[in-house]
Amino acid sequence: MTPARATPLAFSGLFGLPLLWVLLLLVVPYLLMIAVGFWTRQFPLFVPDFQFGNYVQLFSDPQYTTVILRTLKIAVMVTAFALALGYPLAYFLVFTVDSDKLRNLLYMLVIVPLWVSYLLRAYTWKIILGNDGALNSALIALGVIDTPLDAFLYNQTAMVITLTYIFVPFMVMPIYAVLENIPKRLIEASEDLGVGPMRTFWKVIAPLSLGGVVAGATMTFCLAFGDFVAPVLVGGPDGTMVANLLQSQFGAALNWPLGSALATLVLIMVMAILWLSARLDRAGRVAMK
Amino acid sequence: MKSLLWWQKGMIGFVFGVLMFLYLPIVMLVLFSFNDSSVTSFPLAGFTWRWYQAVLANEQMLRALGNSLIVASAATAITLSLGTLAALALDRYDFPGKGLFQNAILLPLSLPGLVTGIAMLNFYKQIGIPQSLTAVVIGHATALLGVVVSQVMARLAKLDARQAEASADLGAGPFETFRRVTLPAIRPAILGAGLLSFTLSFDEIPVTYFLTGREITLPIYIYSTLRRGITPEINAIGALIVAASIGLIILSVGLLRDRK
Secondary structure: OOOOOOOOHHHHHHHHHHHHHHHHHHHHHHHHHHHHOOOEEOOOOEEOOOOOHHHHHHHHOHHHHHHHHHHHHHHHHHHHHHHHHHHHHHHHHHHHOOOHHHHHHHHHHHHHHHHOOHHHHHHHHHHHHOOOOHHHHHHHHOOOOOOOOOOOOOOHHHHHHHHHHHHHHHHHHHHHHHHHHOOHHHHHHHHHOOOOHHHHHHHHHHHHOHHHHHHHHHHHHHHHHOOOOHHHHOOOHHHOOHHHHHHHHHOOOOOHHHHHHHHHHHHHHHHHHHHHHHHHHHHHHHHHO | OOOOOHHHHHHHHHHHHHHHHHHHHHHHHHHHHOEOOOOOOOOOOOEOOHHHHHHHHOHHHHHHHHHHHHHHHHHHHHHHHHHHHHHHHHHHOOOOOHHHHHHHHHHHHHOOHHHHHHHHHHHHHHHOOOOOHHHHHHHHHHHOHHHHHHHHHHHHHOOOHHHHHHHHHOOOOHHHHHHHHHHHHHHHHHHHHHHHHHHHHHHOOHHHHHHOOOOOOHHHHHHHHHHHOOOHHHHHHHHHHHHHHHHHHHHHHHHHHHOO
């Protein structure tokens, strides 16, 4: 739509409402959180201040550095596994399935789980991987093992499986979108020139789909990094993640300034990744031309 | 399908495996909700309705469910009104800080929910909004604006500006033009965004966790119950939620198809 001509003030005034709402209830809270990160903890809660003590503590106290590094590691693993499952899936749907109907149906099947409660999808792994859960009892019933293995639940592996399961669709969506947009004649041209399927993939398809991979990886990584549910449901003592730390700073540990500093750190990291992925995407597009 | 190479046949197996990976856990949840045993083990113990009866008798859970429905409805109503206005403003006007405004609206979609929850908690504490369902509604409505704005803006971008101009030339005021020309055209986007917002709000945990008070929503109830251990009642309410989600999906596919 083109900019409207002379609209009455009342009508334009209406548009001020969402602006004001977003400014007051979204922008200001984020800014305040960043500010509280510099405050000092003092009984009973905290006092305004400007000091870097909270950040120093986050970067020097092994209690926090270990958890931050572990969360990074788990998020990277989840991203890698989601890519390993999601890319071939998207590739198959776009290039191997001939019928549009079947392709759309299969794509829907991949996306539908996103509409099913995220909490429940995490929870269901608890009933599968548990000590007397579905997997252990099935293995016993089949005679594979005699006693339940406790290797399945309450560890980092369980967390990686659960998070990968939850976030695979987020990886498939953008990759599917870019693969679908690759002109089929490019691939035919490559084949006509006698290039084998593997080389066609690496020389033509892979570079053209990089944007989708970056978008999917960014989304998966950020979501996994800040995940709130898996560490509590299926993670164990060695599975404390940033989300647990934040919960305790705003709960039992009652240290809002430290918690706000940590949340700010997450904010900065996620925004840096988003910025980087936008740049990478743009650079990729320029290189293609 | 054309004749497949060996690796393409392998891919069929792989895709089948991934789909199993996506659906088997949900099937497990439903399966065990009918299993007559308090542990989730094989072999299955027999069919029962008792976990569903337990859900119906669990007043705390039902109250939490009621709260969730209220929160999701209220948040959806607010976010749809504000979000549609915001999308129209972004589509129509250039104003200083427009880019920032748009990015701020979309930010909660890419940030982990708990960062947004903590930011809101800090702010509400300072201005004196107590932790309550009201706080949750305001929080959800704000965090979900991005869903509405992105969908409605995408739709607005496809509209023919000449229609609105024609309407204005024929003497319709801006309100009338909106009601009779623009609104019907963006209705599918609003409906879709509404369904998505409702689903997301109904299922939301991190923001809710930080903003809720004594009254809790269903996901928070389930979340805190699960920290203590598994009860098959959760499987039953879970299966009901899965059924409701599938109903919503079918509804939204149907709604969006009819309007095309």
